[in-house]
Amino acid sequence: VSESATTVLLVLLGAFAGLVGSMAGVGGGIIITPVLVLYFDVPILHAIGASLIAIIATSTATSAVQLKRPLADIRLGLVLELATTVGAAVAAVLVIYVNRRALAGLFAAVLLVMAATLVRRAWQSRREPAVQGVPEYRVRRYDMGLGASLGAGALSGLLGIGGGPVKVPVMYIFMGVPLRVATATSNFMIGVTAAASAYIYYGRGDVRLELAAPVVLGVLAGSMAGARLAARVPERYVILLLVVIMFYLSARMALRVAGGGG
Amino acid sequence: MRRSPEANLTVAAVLRVGAYGAFTLLALGMLLEMAGMAQGAAYLMHGGIVVLLITPAARVLMVGAVFLHEGDRKYALAALGVLIIVLASWAVGMFRV
Numbered sequence: 001v002s003e004s005a006t007t008v009l010l011v012l013l014g015a016f017a018g019l020v021g022s023m024a025g026v027g028g029g030i031i032i033t034p035v036l037v038l039y040f041d042v043p044i045l046h047a048i049g050a051s052l053i054a055i056i057a058t059s060t061a062t063s064a065v066q067l068k069r070p071l072a073d074i075r076l077g078l079v080l081e082l083a084t085t086v087g088a089a090v091a092a093v094l095v096i097y098v099n100r101r102a103l104a105g106l107f108a109a110v111l112l113v114m115a116a117t118l119v120r121r122a123w124q125s126r127r128e129p130a131v132q133g134v135p136e137y138r139v140r141r142y143d144m145g146l147g148a149s150l151g152a153g154a155l156s157g158l159l160g161i162g163g164g165p166v167k168v169p170v171m172y173i174f175m176g177v178p179l180r181v182a183t184a185t186s187n188f189m190i191g192v193t194a195a196a197s198a199y200i201y202y203g204r205g206d207v208r209l210e211l212a213a214p215v216v217l218g219v220l221a222g223s224m225a226g227a228r229l230a231a232r233v234p235e236r237y238v239i240l241l242l243v244v245i246m247f248y249l250s251a252r253m254a255l256r257v258a259g260g261g262g
Numbered sequence: 263m264r265r266s267p268e269a270n271l272t273v274a275a276v277l278r279v280g281a282y283g284a285f286t287l288l289a290l291g292m293l294l295e296m297a298g299m300a301q302g303a304a305y306l307m308h309g310g311i312v313v314l315l316i317t318p319a320a321r322v323l324m325v326g327a328v329f330l331h332e333g334d335r336k337y338a339l340a341a342l343g344v345l346i347i348v349l350a351s352w353a354v355g356m357f358r359v
Contacts, residue, residue, distance in 0.1 A: 004296070011292075056314050057284065064277035074273070074325055078340040081322075085344055089351035192344065195318035196351045202315065203355025213307040216314065217288040220281060 006040070007214045014054060014218025020245075021219075022062045022226030023238040025183055027055040027162035027190055028219055030114060031242075033107065034249040038256065042211060044100055044107075048160030049206035052198040054219045055162050059191030061220055065227035071184035073177065076139055080149040080171075081189050084163065085196040087153025092197035095158055096204070105257045107159050111250035115243045117165045122239045137176055144174045157197035162190040276324050280317030284310045319348050 013035055017028030029051035036047035063072070095103070139145075148170040152163030164186045171182035201207055291306030326341025 007292070007295075053311060053314055056318060057281070060277050060284075060314065060317050061281040064274050064281055075337050075340075078322075078325065078337060078344060081344045082340060082347065085347040085351065089347065089354065092351070093354065191318040192322060192348065195315060196348050198315060199348070199352040199355035201355070202311075203352075203358065207311065209304060209307055209311070212311055213288055213291060216311065217285065217292060220285045220288070224281065224285075 007210075010040070010211065010214035011218040014215040014220075015222035016218075017054065017215075018058055018061070018219035018222025018224075019226040019229075020222075020238055020242050021058055022223035023230045023233060024118070024235065024242050025187065026114070026118070026164055026242070027194075028058050028223070029055045029159075029161045029194075030111065031245060031249065032215060032219075033160050034111065034253050036211070036215075037104070038249070038252050040211075044103055045095070045201070045206045046208050046211060048095075049198070049201040049208065050212040050215050051160035052156075052194045052201055053207060053212045053216050055156075055160070055194040056191045056198060057216050057219045058223045059162070059187060059194070061223040062227040063188055063191065065224070071134065071181055072188040073139075073181055073185045074188065076145075076171070076175075076177065077185045077189045079142065080145055080167065080185075081192050083146040083149035084153035084156070084167075084189060084193040087150040087155075088157040088193045088196040089153075089200060091154040091157030092200035098158070101257055101261070103158065104253055104261070108250045108253035108257060110155065110159060110161065111246050111253065114161075114165045115246035115250065117169075118239050118243050118246070122236045122243075134181055135178055137178055137181070140176050141174050145170055148174075153193050153196070156190075156193050157200075160194075160197075162186075163193060164190065272324050272328050273321050276321050277317065280313055280320070284313040284317075286310075287313060319345065319352075322348065 013032065017031045021028035032054050033047045033051045036042040036050060037044050148166055152166035155161060155166065156163045167186045167189065168182045171177040171185065172179050177185070198207070287306050287310035291303045291310060294306060295303035322341050322345050326338050326345065329341060330338040
């Protein structure tokens with residue numbers, strides 16, 4: 001495949017990941033890293049570097065739209081960011097000492113868990129009435145939230161994902177935050193968490209311009225469109241599509257690891 | 263009520279500038295690349311990536327400033343803490359501290 005055809009494919013990959021990711025409320029990074037590794041033969045650290053910039057792009061573009069309908073609890077987000085950023089930065093430094101095959105294996109496992117979480121969410125939201133307002137709530141168990149955030153940040157730095165599937169349930173189940181507020185707050189945090197690891201990947205030379213520029217251009221266009229379309233398309237169809245892709249990519253990634261690839 | 267509408271709107275403005283700014287730079291860079299001007303293209307695309315890298319830190323800075331303005335010292339301090347961690351990670355990345 002010629003160089004310019006590859007560039008076009010990278011833009012399309014980004015646009016698709018941005019569109020679907022912003023509509024389903026997950027960062028596009030979860031698709032971008034495995035597709036780059038599996039189909040573009042990119043070293044996993046370069047794939048994660050591009051994915052981190054893509055996460056900042058999704059978070060920037062969608063939060064700009066979502067913040068007009070204020071759902072994110074910025075105060076709670078800031079406190080938890082104290083932990084996610086530390087986890088993300090430390091993991092980004094340590095990732096070069098992690099075996100590439102182990103990293104790819106961990107990615108396959110996390111992809112599987114995230115897909116299962118999405119299935120559960122779609123199943124539960126099936127008979128949930130559409131609520132407009134946000135109920136009053138009091139945040140509790142900050143210790144639990146900070147601990148989980150540290151882990152979510154570390155996952156972000158290791159794998160180039162947003163860590164939403166860890167933060168959202170912890171805020172919702174343990175901290176008493178309503179689900180919609182938890183999701184919006186998690187999306188608000190993702191960009192800052194990804195930045196903490198992105199600086200380290202960037203400084204190390206793992207953000208390749210020829211890879212990151214086309215992917216991120218696509219992601220920006222896709223997520224801006226997705227954030228506007230989200231209200232009109234039923235979330236469960238988008239989630240269904242995303243889940244099928246995630247299960248498939250997880251299996252391909254696992255096969256690659258089993259076959260000795262990294 | 264824990265949400266702060268003013269902080270939300272200020273942050274939204276920062277994010278919009280970041281998203282549209284980065285998009286414009288990256289798109290122009292790709293156009294130049296197709297036109298065969300590789301040097302200028304690389305500058306613009308690099309600029310787009312750097313704008314995206316700066317936006318989250320700018321967002322935290324703005325939130326902190328709004329909280330300080332509202333007299334909410336506790337959360338202004340939290341914003342400062344996040345900013346320090348993010349800047350430390352930037353220093354580690356750039357200078358291999």
